[in-house]
Amino acid sequence: MKQGVGVGNNKMKIFLDTANIESIKKYNDMGLVDGITTNPTLLSKEKGNPAEIMRQVVKIVKGPVSLEVVGTTTAEMIEEAHRLKKYGQNVVVKIPMIPDGLKAVKKLKEEGIETNVTLIFSANQAILAAKAGAAYVSPFIGRLDDAGQEGMAIIREIVQIFKNYQFDTNVLVASVRHPLHVIEAGKIGAQVVTLPPDILGKMLAHPLTDKGLSAFLSDWEKVKRENPNLTI
Template sequence: MRLFLDSANLDEIRTWLARRAIRGVTTNPILAKQAHTDRSTIQEIVRFSAPYPVSVQVHSRVANEMTNEAKSLFDLGSNTVVKIPVVGPDGSPNLEPIHAVSVLGIPVNATACMTVGQALLAAYAGARYVSLLAGRIEEEGGSSVNVAHLTRTALTQAGLEAEIIVGSVREPGLVARLIPTGADICTLSADILGKLADHRYSRATAEQFYRAAETHSQSA
């Protein structure tokens, strides 16, 4: 399972790419707003992250406008993945624009999937990636692990090659629990990535090693 950074902050992205810890980046309009990220910065993120994929979300609500916007976003770089919500705020499926963008050869990340059915339909429409939002699934009393496992089973049985992204991961322990599900990618914030890398006993053990080395060098 590959790890992607969920961020629109160029400094965070540079840091985690330099650590060789991530294999892609996902952004969304909320993250872009928080980071005060404009199109030129997104383009720099896409360039700096190459050859790894960077998901950038459309702002349009209308199908044909989504397609036109997707073309513009893909101009940012060939590693751009266009994010399209699987359903609009009014409940209308965005399967037509997902398909229309996909047939142009532009990879689509169908985001905001909460159910196996949504992910399956998006994959049938041509999405390269289907994004399950773990935190939101859990908020409704569901199991993101179970949904990811069933989604993998459904895609395999249907002969579909879409990759499963599990995003909105709010605690590092979920990463290990997702591995057996067959999910391809897990997206994490910089904060959760930091917690995944850390452990208080690792720090304590490292300190013991350093103290022993210092004592040994002083007595030599």
């Protein structure tokens, strides 16, 4: 059984929220990418055929890759889900949080196709998506912050509710705007955060790391000058 919030999955996963092949390869080679989330907007920012981009992403990343439907009726979403699933077995179909979307989630769950319900802005919506059978729910915390609400507050609510009832659904923190969002999500216990490449880059960097490395290298050059035959 897939490990949901209520059944003790203790590994925090990082998904990259992008369709940029260069960024995906860069961070995947570091072992930092557990999965990918995409959407039509992200695909529109990249040059090339969107179908080919999705095909490449699914091959590069071994973990879950969320590909989003654009239909708004249940029938359209189910048909698109079947097409998207052909890109690879690791494809998770991204479905909007609308009534027809939940119908599609239920049907796809019955067919063994995992879904990621997106555009969630309340704990109520997350509960309904989980009950419909979503593998992931994606609360958009940055957009809630922009609207004057505390985005992380609903993450706390959802994680607690899913834990109380052992929902077999992963909380995927989306619309991450800065590294502190990642820290807060980890402290709360959300299983997944998805973030743009620039935020992951900020997580990697620290001025004291650069300063320390520069000092180490400078000192080592001094040692080599004083010991020209030194080998290690």
